[in-house]
Amino acid sequence: MTKLMIRNVNIVTMNKDKEIIEDGFVIIERDSITYIGSSNETNEHNVSNDYNIIDGKGGILMPGMINTHTHASMIAFRSLADDVQDRLTKYIFPLENIMVDEKLVYSGARYAICEMLLGGVTTFCNSYYFEDEVAKAAKEMSIRAVLGETVVNFVAPDAKEPYEGLKYAERFIEKWKGDDLITPAIAPHAPYTNDSNKLIEAYSLARKHDVPIIMHVAEMDYEQKKYAEEYNMTPVQYLDSLGILDENFIGAHLINVSDEDLDILENKGVGISHNVGSNSKGAKGVAPVVKMFKRGMKLGLGTDGPMSGNTLDIITQMSLVGKIHKLYNMDRTIFPAIEIVEMATIGGARALNIDNVTGSIEVGKKADMVIIETESVNMCPIYDYYSALVYSANPSNVELVIVNGEVLVKDKKLIKNDLMEIKNELLQMKDKILEVSKRL
Amino acid sequence: MTKLMIRNVNIVTMNKDKEIIEDGFVIIERDSITYIGSSNETNEHNVSNDYNIIDGKGGILMPGMINTHTHASMIAFRSLADDVQDRLTKYIFPLENIMVDEKLVYSGARYAICEMLLGGVTTFCNSYYFEDEVAKAAKEMSIRAVLGETVVNFVAPDAKEPYEGLKYAERFIEKWKGDDLITPAIAPHAPYTNDSNKLIEAYSLARKHDVPIIMHVAEMDYEQKKYAEEYNMTPVQYLDSLGILDENFIGAHLINVSDEDLDILENKGVGISHNVGSNSKGAKGVAPVVKMFKRGMKLGLGTDGPMSGNTLDIITQMSLVGKIHKLYNMDRTIFPAIEIVEMATIGGARALNIDNVTGSIEVGKKADMVIIETESVNMCPIYDYYSALVYSANPSNVELVIVNGEVLVKDKKLIKNDLMEIKNELLQMKDKILEVSKRL
Known part of the structure; x- marks a missing residue:
């Protein structure tokens, strides 16, 4: 299955008109965004069984x-x-x-x-x-x-x-x-x-x-x-x-x-x-x-x-x-x-001159996007999505991360990379760094 | 059981000498701190079965x-x-x-x-x-x-x-x-x-x-x-x-x-x-x-x-x-x-004129304290506990919270109060607030 649908999200598109689509969905094929819609649309996207579906649980879907x-x-x-x-x-x-x-x-x-x-x-x-x-x-x-x-x-x-x-x-x-x-x-x-x-x-x-x-x-x-x-x-x-x-x-x-x-x-x-x-x-x-x-x-x-x-x-x-x-x-x-x-x-x-590729949720762009969950205590109430993102959110609210169409973070956890292994590798250098730093 | 021991923590006491006790433990009886020690002490505190024990997993124990x-x-x-x-x-x-x-x-x-x-x-x-x-x-x-x-x-x-x-x-x-x-x-x-x-x-x-x-x-x-x-x-x-x-x-x-x-x-x-x-x-x-x-x-x-x-x-x-x-x-x-x-x-x-009661981890004070976990990605490496608390930590790193000797947050969750119920109560007012705010 190569098609991914993310639904039940409030989409902060950051497109030219700064559109917000409440209760929307996004379709990703391979590495790209191919469709953006709202749940009250009745079209084939909402009934197809062709998709790998991610439920955004009412979170905020924003560009990576x-x-x-x-x-x-x-x-x-x-x-x-x-x-x-x-x-x-x-x-x-x-x-x-x-x-x-x-x-x-x-x-x-x-x-x-x-x-x-x-x-x-x-x-x-x-x-x-x-x-x-x-x-x-x-x-x-x-x-x-x-x-x-x-x-x-x-x-x-x-x-x-x-x-x-x-x-x-x-x-x-x-x-x-x-x-x-x-x-x-x-x-x-x-x-x-x-x-x-x-x-x-x-x-x-x-x-x-x-x-x-x-x-x-x-x-x-x-x-x-x-x-x-x-x-x-x-x-x-x-x-x-x-x-x-x-x-x-x-x-x-x-x-x-x-x-x-x-x-x-x-x-x-x-x-x-x-x-x-x-x-x-x-x-x-x-x-x-x-x-x-x-x-x-x-x-x-x-x-x-x-x-x-x-x-x-x-x-x-x-x-x-x-x-x-x-x-x-x-x-x-x-x-x-x-x-x-x-x-x-x-x-x-x-x-970075890559705005033709990433930076907004628009059809034709690469699928680089993030869900900010709104279930944590700091993310309620929300009267203004932008205010919540800027003044209430912290990195622990990041629920899902997709880069180039690939899901890399799900349920707040890395799913492709092993954090513990990578951390242990980093910590191997800690003693020596500490020792050197004391001499500076 | 009325005695609580928190062990396997690095204690940022904030006492007068700003002592830090690495790999330390704290004993709480009823609402108060009765003992603060370090794991290399061999005394009855480390062998007693009288305690309800919390493993701090190497986190930072700091005053609430x-x-x-x-x-x-x-x-x-x-x-x-x-x-x-x-x-x-x-x-x-x-x-x-x-x-x-x-x-x-x-x-x-x-x-x-x-x-x-x-x-x-x-x-x-x-x-x-x-x-x-x-x-x-x-x-x-x-x-x-x-x-x-x-x-x-x-x-x-x-x-x-x-x-x-x-x-x-x-x-x-x-x-x-x-x-x-x-x-x-x-x-x-x-x-x-x-x-x-x-x-x-x-x-x-x-x-x-x-x-x-x-x-x-x-x-x-x-x-x-x-x-x-x-x-x-x-x-x-x-x-x-x-x-x-x-x-x-x-x-x-x-x-x-x-x-x-x-x-x-x-x-x-x-x-x-x-x-x-x-x-x-x-x-x-x-x-x-x-x-x-x-x-x-x-x-x-x-x-x-x-x-x-x-x-x-x-x-x-x-x-x-x-x-x-x-x-x-x-x-x-x-x-x-x-x-x-x-x-x-x-x-x-x-x-607030309550420094005789709270604000530091010292024997005789009320047990108001917090564990900041150091397992999340943002809390590593730590060469300086204070720097990590001030410049790396965010509220999602709070693992355990004790007020007046009572554990209120454990494993990052409220254990005495029901967040969902309290949130739903708050959200009942949201529509009316939004409507009123639009008229201002």
């Missing part, structure tokens, strides 16, 4: 959420050094140089993918070292992903010389290009960890293979200072002067950006990953997301790595978006919940 | 969390009008005047108590109309509570004349005074909804019966403006000029407070409820909680009512405290996780 920026394997380090100043250079880079190898990247990615799936994430965008290990994990576990190999100007876990990531990236891209779930990419870490000629080289490589570039941009105060002092430019102006910003560029954070920077980003069609939890916990500032959204820019949500954001689901980020931007703008009417759900789904797909 | 400010029954209205400007006067008061009756208050409180217990809250501080209904619900369901009857200068759901709440409050206090779980109180809504002579009358009543006063203070921009224009004072200075601030005063929000206000609040020993989620979602501002904490003031966390904060657990608030105050102060070292867990537990108990 998209985590537009993370470093999944860093889950191995979660809960270390949350409150340390200058953490990236003083703590994280040294820790990574000692601890990160292929095994950690693979095991960490596997565990992180479990957490993302269980939290309703059906696509993630990742950048890290040994990115081929992340791709293997994602492919084996059947989650959709945009994966970029990191390039930096120093010796890194997978680079005995600076910029070796460029070579790794080309091999990686050639290996995965054309895969139905994995989009390979190249990820120069940040402007300040790459020389300009190497950024241009990375860009050429991306264009040669027609893949995305992923980069942290305008995230750090010292980054802002460096480009002001050395070039009298913002980081965005600097990257634009190199000619490397275009619609295949995915910029993470973009906190310190001026209105002129927004003009550039908008004109070039840059995709934006807003990391509200990481930006706030790291005391990095508030990105002008209200302006980005009003301009209709390609804007999604990301968790950042689990040392920065701690959890990998997007539901938790949604609530934070509302709270932090309402507060920062001293206006409770900003970002009504519907706009936040947009960022978490179709907005993220647009940022 | 304290929700220092809510209006529980407003859960009936959750997810209505999240993004509406001037909501209190234009939407909430009119809605309440049509909809709130004894039944709604009772049913709403019952449902809200389910959510609090399932989220690890063992004590809540509430103010609303028909507060006797909340007390009945809390007592029946065996949760600890500080409950204040609302007093306002207008006709309210339980007051045909302004200030009738004063009379209700006295009857209510007389009825519940001396109860082992319920502390009755009086709750003048706010400075701006009460005349000064009535505030003094409420204070006299509280002193006569030796009960707390609960009040919203320095929450609203228009409140600040009113007291500046009419008295050339801040709201805190105004209340102090009436002589009603003392160690039995519990102030909620306290956002717009100067350093001089903090001097007053500290000198008078006022308890403070910080409502970070509600304050941010309502775009009300950032309370100077960093200063309050540094001064060692009596400081706890609250959710506010579920129309403002949407959920009633304190775990969600903890993560927000870290993120919002680190961001606001542009300093990631502010509020290390241990300080946030302090506010959620013993700090809240101090704010």
Whole structure:
């Protein structure tokens, strides 16, 4: 049986008209959505015996959420050094140089993918070292992903010389290009960890293979200072002067950006990953997301790595978006919940240039979708589905997850992957990580 | 069998030395904690057959969390009008005047108590109309509570004349005074909804019966403006000029407070409820909680009512405290996780003047405690218990809840109260609420 019907659900489609279909049903054939209807329709779909049927028990069926920026394997380090100043250079880079190898990247990615799936994430965008290990994990576990190999100007876990990531990236891209779930990419870490000629080289490589570039941009105060002092430019102006910003560029954070920077980003069609939890916990500032959204820019949500954001689901980020931007703008009417759900789904797909494939529940799109159950105590009463998703839900309300037509989470449990085995693999590294961390 | 042993837990005691006992056990006799030990002790506690034993499966045993400010029954209205400007006067008061009756208050409180217990809250501080209904619900369901009857200068759901709440409050206090779980109180809504002579009358009543006063203070921009224009004072200075601030005063929000206000609040020993989620979602501002904490003031966390904060657990608030105050102060070292867990537990108990009874796991205190399981995907790895509680946990990780020695939640389920029955009772009012809300 290749046809799947999900019925008895309230469908938050996130299509162009933001339609909600109460008491609806969806039909999935192979990897795609082929029909969306409502229960009061009387047609062959409701009487056919051809389907494998899932009863949604009155839950909310929404598009799979998209985590537009993370470093999944860093889950191995979660809960270390949350409150340390200058953490990236003083703590994280040294820790990574000692601890990160292929095994950690693979095991960490596997565990992180479990957490993302269980939290309703059906696509993630990742950048890290040994990115081929992340791709293997994602492919084996059947989650959709945009994966970029990191390039930096120093010796890194997978680079005995600076910029070796460029070579790794080309091999990686050639290996995965054309895969139905994995989009390979190249990820120069940040402007300040790459020389300009190497950024241009990375860009050429991306264009040669027609893949995305992923980069942290305008995230750090010292980054802002460096480009002001050395070039009298913002980081965005600097990257634009190199000619490397275009619609295949995915910029993470973009906190310190001026209105002129927004003009550039908008004109070039840059995709934006807003990391509200990481930006706030790291005391990095508030990105002008209200302006980005009003301009209709390609804007999604990301968790950042689990040392920065701690959890990998997007539901938790949604609530934070509302709270932090309402507060920062001293206006409770900003970002009504519907706009936040947009960022978490179709907005993220647009940022990653995969909105033709995923991000909404529409006929013709791949079947990436999630049921949020409404039986738990926190999900009642519901007068507004968007409000319930943004301000009441938590990742434990994710009941069912389908990626590319395949059911991966059912009754809140992974059904294809063995969480206990993957967890035990991750925990094998814990003692050594703890010991190393004490020396930092 | 009256003795209960909880073993195989990592105990976050929140005692004065903030001791953590790994692989520990706790003994509870009747309503109190009588012994705390570690598994490598060899004594009669580990071999006795006298105990009802609970295996904590390596989870975190922490003090029950304290929700220092809510209006529980407003859960009936959750997810209505999240993004509406001037909501209190234009939407909430009119809605309440049509909809709130004894039944709604009772049913709403019952449902809200389910959510609090399932989220690890063992004590809540509430103010609303028909507060006797909340007390009945809390007592029946065996949760600890500080409950204040609302007093306002207008006709309210339980007051045909302004200030009738004063009379209700006295009857209510007389009825519940001396109860082992319920502390009755009086709750003048706010400075701006009460005349000064009535505030003094409420204070006299509280002193006569030796009960707390609960009040919203320095929450609203228009409140600040009113007291500046009419008295050339801040709201805190105004209340102090009436002589009603003392160690039995519990102030909620306290956002717009100067350093001089903090001097007053500290000198008078006022308890403070910080409502970070509600304050941010309502775009009300950032309370100077960093200063309050540094001064060692009596400081706890609250959710506010579920129309403002949407959920009633304190775990969600903890993560927000870290993120919002680190961001606001542009300093990631502010509020290390241990300080946030302090506010959620013993700090809240101090704010409510019940820290001799609850708020920490110590011999002699009442047995109010919670197990946070560490088997779910989001709770691994753990290098730091406080970080895991603040930045990784969500209410679905609450495994076991004990209030006053009685097990109320086990295996994540209510064992004394019937959630489905209570939910159905709440949902009976949904259609009418929706209809009324559309007219507002």
